[in-house]
Amino acid sequence: MEPKIKETAWNPEIEKQILKQWEDSGIYKFNPQGEVFVIDTPPPYPSGRPWHIGAAAHYAQIDMIARTARMIGKSVLFPIGIDRNGLPVEMYTEKKYNIRMRETDRTEFLKLCATALDDLESEMIHIMKNLGLSGNFSEYYRTDSEQYRALTQATFIELWKKGLIYIANRPNNYDWITGTTIADAEITYEEIPTKLVYMKFKIKDSDKVLIIASTRPELLCACQAIIVNPEDERHVYTIGKSVIIPIMNREVQIRTHPSAEKEFGSGAVMVCSYGDQNDVALFRELKLREIVAIGKNGRMTEAAGLYAGLKVKQAREKITEDLQNQGLVEKVESINHRTPISERSKAPIEIIPMEEYYLKQKESVEKIKELSSKIIFHPTMHKQILTNWLESITIDWPISRRRFYGTEIPIWYCKKCSEPHIPEPGKYHRPWKDPSPISKCTKCGTTEFVGEERTFDTWMDSSISPLYVSKYGRDEEFFKKTYPAAIRPQSKDIVRTWLYYTILRCEQLTGQTPWNEAWIMGYGVDEHGTKMSKSKGNVIDPLPIIQKFGADTFRFWSASEINLGYDFRCSEQKIETTRKFLSKLWNISRFLSGFPVIKSAKTTPADNWILSELDKVVSECKRGFYDYNFFIPSTSIREFTWNLFAAHYIEMVKGRAYSSSFSEEERDAAIFTLHKVLSTLLLLLAPITPFITDHLWQTLYSDKTIHKEMFPQQEDHEDWTRFTKPITEFNSNVWNKKKEQNLSLKDSIDIDIPDELQQFAKDLQAMHNLKSR
């Protein structure tokens, strides 16, 4: 029989036809029947080219989750979204057009941002489609759409009515480059070289001086206390006394506090508003009066006297110089200081008192701990990231931002008495340009209003993604069926932001967990194990790789390289060698395509042996799929296919399949078994490599797609796996002997078959052309 498959290698070009077939037939369309499985897909942020290869690998795996769920019989809702709110696009736009956000007309600026996003977004959609994602592309959502933003605002209004929102003037993390308050979660720390200045403070009514070391001498004007450690004997005599602040010539008291480290500088520390978070705590604890030394423009305020108007860094240099000139400096040390910086703009954070909106979260922590104990984490170890974060929450969440490209905070203030008013939920509100929907102030009766200009922290938008995809507030019936979602897949670096905020918000709004399971992935790093970043120039663009090797190669690489939860290395060379496996699978199929499909047969010992090994693979795969860990099925399938099925079984039964000296029954058993194994492998591989498996399935076994099939079950064959080692060893032994004797593999040789393998004798004899005796 002529093989149906002619080509000797898998051609990734075929993927395009298959993609079209899927699209035309709509096989992945969500049908809310039966057991529903909703994936809270992370909407990627279009932050610029190229898209990170790790992200592409990540989405390939999320698709495997979707396909796995389908193959165990669930109705899968796999939404596709794009996250479009926030700072990066504003910065991208400022740079691209060389403009300043605050100096540009707001409407105009927003338009430019949206255009930039459209552009970047289309490439991501293109990659996601070409990766073979079985998601809902026809209804992909954007977090900046009117509908999405209306939901963000509606949930805010709901929380406002529940009394969970308040406004407060507090020291806040402030990023003066982007001109906005940021949350703790958006801060990173970097070792930055700086000067540690040892300043001389004169002790009042004494001729002694106290040395105080600080990296922030420009904050002398905001110094309200000096603290020393109560156990520090060097300073006991100073406690309760006052010192004169150099340059400022103002008196402050010396007090004791355990947070003053004896080892730091001289052991005495100045407490200023605000050098760091510890200062904030001390001001509160010691009930000090704050002095605002740094303004929103990142410059010193009037409180700084001579130094008013200077940028923080300039003021630091100038005051250090002045102190030195006046002999008030003992010494200056160069150190590396762990400095909090804004994750986005890289500006050093200043702590400045500002009026912002807060969402209460402290009182929810216990409830969230309880809820999160019900969420199954894959892998379990990453639950710890959430637990640690929950332990460290000390303040409520500041949710207002002084930016443009975000969801507007829907509030109008009475022009006369400033009373805030919120509109009706359901509509998208833009208070900075829309007329007030409120006609009369509830407090003073005035009819004129001023719209709020600020926007929300972007996590306010993204933290309701499970509510959005479940049509919360839009379609009660649909919501009931699809919420909570089944699973949240995401990467581990945003556990304390996206994952946490989603649980928080969903708990406050629905009282339930947003999902039953969370699936946490590591980062993609380069081939040397270092993090990829544009500045290092080690970013790998996934698009050319997918085009060159095909999506299935990329996907199989992703599955077999990424062990769930751990960081993974990305190298083109490794992806390239993965292609060989698909080629192997293709050629096995090509060989089998020359034989008819036989539905049942009376199997021989050799057949029973491989079927029993196949059973083992099925159960291994099940274990992996159950944990959404595709490393397990992909590697166990590859090893079985290559090293047992192709290398040993196929070689053993070739003679029987071609039926030279075997009975028809024996031949049919071989052909039956070959197809049984291959079709099982195709089903097991379908979620991982959907293209090649569908193509082969339709070529060999069915006129329908493989993606409507169910996973194969274990068949509980009698366990023949004890023969695996003897068989493979015997074969190796024969090959070695032939090599030693310089014989070709088809040459005849005289070797005894060991007793334990007698039941396989006929196949082995044909395979090696053993001399019969």
Add this chain to the structure above:
RNA sequence: GGGUUCAUAGUCCAGUUGGUUAUGACGUCGCCCUUACACGGCGAAGAUCCAGGGUUCGAAUCCCUGUGGACCCA
């Protein structure tokens, strides 16, 4: 300073509840067109399982201490 995590051939990785000779892949070297596949086949070389100690008849595996790396938090 606290936490999470990792440490196995030149490289990457497996090793399930402790049990003979430590898995597989890439790479390297040698031989080979054997009618599915040269994107292939066969073979070979290559590992003090980070160090030290403990538990045990027996440790890559469990416990302790240390070293080094990655990431997170203060």
